[in-house]
Amino acid sequence: MYSRWVERLTDVSISGFLWAFRIVIVLVVVVGSALTLTQGKYSLATWIDLALNGLSLGSIYALIALGYTMVYGILGMINFAHGEIFMAGAFGGYFAAVGLAQAGLLNLNPLTAVLSVVIMIAVAMAVSTTLAVLVERIAYRPLRKAPRLIPLIAAIGASFFLQYTFRGLFGPGIYAYPAVDVLGEAVPLSFIRLRWVDVLVVVSAFVMMAGLYLFVMRTKVGTAIRAVSEDKDIAALMGIDVNRAIVTTFAVGAAMAGAAGVLYALMFRQVFFFSGFIPGIKAFTAAVLGGIGNVPGAMLGGLFLGQAESIGPTLFLDGFGVPSPNQLRDVIAFTMLVLVLVFRPSGILGERVTEHKA
Amino acid sequence: MTGDANGTGGDVILRLEDVNTYYGRIHALQGIDLEVQRGEIVTLIGANGAGKTTALKTVSGLLHPPMGKIIFDGADVTHVAAHELVRAGIGHVPEGRRIFARLTVLENLHMGGFTRSVAERSEDLERALTLFPRLRERLSQKGGSLSGGEQQMLAIGRALMSRPRLLLLDEPSLGLSPILVQQIFELIKEINSQGMTILLVEQNALQALNVAHRGYVLQTGKIILSDTASGLAANADVRRAYLGEI
Numbered sequence A: 001m002y003s004r005w006v007e008r009l010t011d012v013s014i015s016g017f018l019w020a021f022r023i024v025i026v027l028v029v030v031v032g033s034a035l036t037l038t039q040g041k042y043s044l045a046t047w048i049d050l051a052l053n054g055l056s057l058g059s060i061y062a063l064i065a066l067g068y069t070m071v072y073g074i075l076g077m078i079n080f081a082h083g084e085i086f087m088a089g090a091f092g093g094y095f096a097a098v099g100l101a102q103a104g105l106l107n108l109n110p111l112t113a114v115l116s117v118v119i120m121i122a123v124a125m126a127v128s129t130t131l132a133v134l135v136e137r138i139a140y141r142p143l144r145k146a147p148r149l150i151p152l153i154a155a156i157g158a159s160f161f162l163q164y165t166f167r168g169l170f171g172p173g174i175y176a177y178p179a180v181d182v183l184g185e186a187v188p189l190s191f192i193r194l195r196w197v198d199v200l201v202v203v204s205a206f207v208m209m210a211g212l213y214l215f216v217m218r219t220k221v222g223t224a225i226r227a228v229s230e231d232k233d234i235a236a237l238m239g240i241d242v243n244r245a246i247v248t249t250f251a252v253g254a255a256m257a258g259a260a261g262v263l264y265a266l267m268f269r270q271v272f273f274f275s276g277f278i279p280g281i282k283a284f285t286a287a288v289l290g291g292i293g294n295v296p297g298a299m300l301g302g303l304f305l306g307q308a309e310s311i312g313p314t315l316f317l318d319g320f321g322v323p324s325p326n327q328l329r330d331v332i333a334f335t336m337l338v339l340v341l342v343f344r345p346s347g348i349l350g351e352r353v354t355e356h357k358a
Numbered sequence B: 001m002t003g004d005a006n007g008t009g010g011d012v013i014l015r016l017e018d019v020n021t022y023y024g025r026i027h028a029l030q031g032i033d034l035e036v037q038r039g040e041i042v043t044l045i046g047a048n049g050a051g052k053t054t055a056l057k058t059v060s061g062l063l064h065p066p067m068g069k070i071i072f073d074g075a076d077v078t079h080v081a082a083h084e085l086v087r088a089g090i091g092h093v094p095e096g097r098r099i100f101a102r103l104t105v106l107e108n109l110h111m112g113g114f115t116r117s118v119a120e121r122s123e124d125l126e127r128a129l130t131l132f133p134r135l136r137e138r139l140s141q142k143g144g145s146l147s148g149g150e151q152q153m154l155a156i157g158r159a160l161m162s163r164p165r166l167l168l169l170d171e172p173s174l175g176l177s178p179i180l181v182q183q184i185f186e187l188i189k190e191i192n193s194q195g196m197t198i199l200l201v202e203q204n205a206l207q208a209l210n211v212a213h214r215g216y217v218l219q220t221g222k223i224i225l226s227d228t229a230s231g232l233a234a235n236a237d238v239r240r241a242y243l244g245e246i
């Protein structure tokens, strides 16, 4: 009797709390935007700047998010070590850049600079892929048949293991990423402010995403990966080597993350053992936003999160007189993660996850 | 000419010797001996839970027996993985069809031909679509949008895409309307007449014995009877237990 009352009360207070939460969020967004815009403190050019910055950031999140979503699609687990795979790629690119700088190629002329970046990305992809394949083999494959919580814990363990291995190898300090001078220069356009690094990030991210999408949707191996995601036993009855499909998924996701590691480091000019954590969680947020398990969803979720993070703080919070709202971009990302998990766990693009479970 | 019930001699394509399969501690197959000869339709009948599906999964490599031996086409395949057995020539149409719901019909068929080269695949595709013209109109539709009967046809067509030499069919008539059931059994005969060896699992024992050459009766993990199909259909015990006669 008593416990039933407690239950009812908790139910009521939880749903009341959720409603209050929704109302507060909607108010902040609507009132905040209205206040900011009516104050007219920011010019159109500023908003365009923010949107372009959000586009660069968002395409990087999208690249990383693909790895989370594909691994979830095929194994039903969140690969928490994916942020570290991204960080490892950034380190790989760092050492390639140092080598290229010593050889005098990194900033010799724009052509060698571009080639250097290509080499850095290739090295990063190789490092990330190797590492991810090892993690799958050592930490996840033996737990394939274990209850769902177990591989999740293994993933958290793998994440810590990689962080502290890199800390052990390269120390706790922050490495300044070698500067590729051309990338810092402005693109000669009169109407927008844009650096070459943004062009590089957005173009290469979109090319890779398009490539991945074609790979998944149009090739035999990509179709096999989708088949394995749906039903492993039946995929095996088709003659598909399920383990190989899973390894391929990890490898492809890691290659994207490795490339993203270099792009991110070229934007923010630093790398250290913990630098995969925040981008990793944000890309995870992006994957959840897009509906985890859904490939186009991860891309959209990443781009959306990039904009929300870049424009959101200024648009929603500045109007309330919050000082330097851009410091709060992480808060925006994590608020969105909580919002999606609470109100729409299937993500923006919806039902795929539940269909997957059925 | 079909082989005799004890399966001596002849051209044996599949032989199970004292096969034991477990789910954890559940002893689902308890020493199965079974033989299929090239060109035959052999049926495995038995009540729900007897172990029919388990037997097929053991043959196709989804389950591995810790005891016993499986010989396919003269080679010991007891420990060969499922995806390799497809290349060896075993096709398995699983219970409940298990179409890839989010893949298109064409992609489902292509996955069936995963082990084949692209050139061979288009030829096999044409064959499958000749056998199941209904699928041709639905090639770009998602597998999940097909009706039960169409899904069964897709499941069979998909398995044929690998050009198996032995086709395992697990309750192909389950859940279909009487007309479709009739069609499926006609089809089984047709595929067999083109030279396909078939191991057919059915709860619909009467129909199965009608198309099969020989049959085995499975009860709680053991083979309790084996005979020619007509012999089994005439057997009083079989008629009482599986053909609904009192």
Ligand SMILES: Nc1ncnc2c1ncn2[C@@H]1O[C@H](COP(=O)(O)OP(=O)(O)O)[C@@H](O)[C@H]1O
Pocket: B023, B026, B028, B046, B047, B048, B049, B050, B051, B052, B053, B054, B055
């Ligand atoms: N995945 C499983 N885990 C545990 N027991 C199972 C599993 N699948 C089947 N069984 C058991 O094995 C026995 C045989 O099942 P099955 O081969 O599916 O029978 P049938 O196909 O003849 O209906 C049954 O007792 C069933 O409960």
Ligand SMILES: [Mg+2]
Pocket: B052, B053, B054, B095
């Ligand atoms: Mg069954």
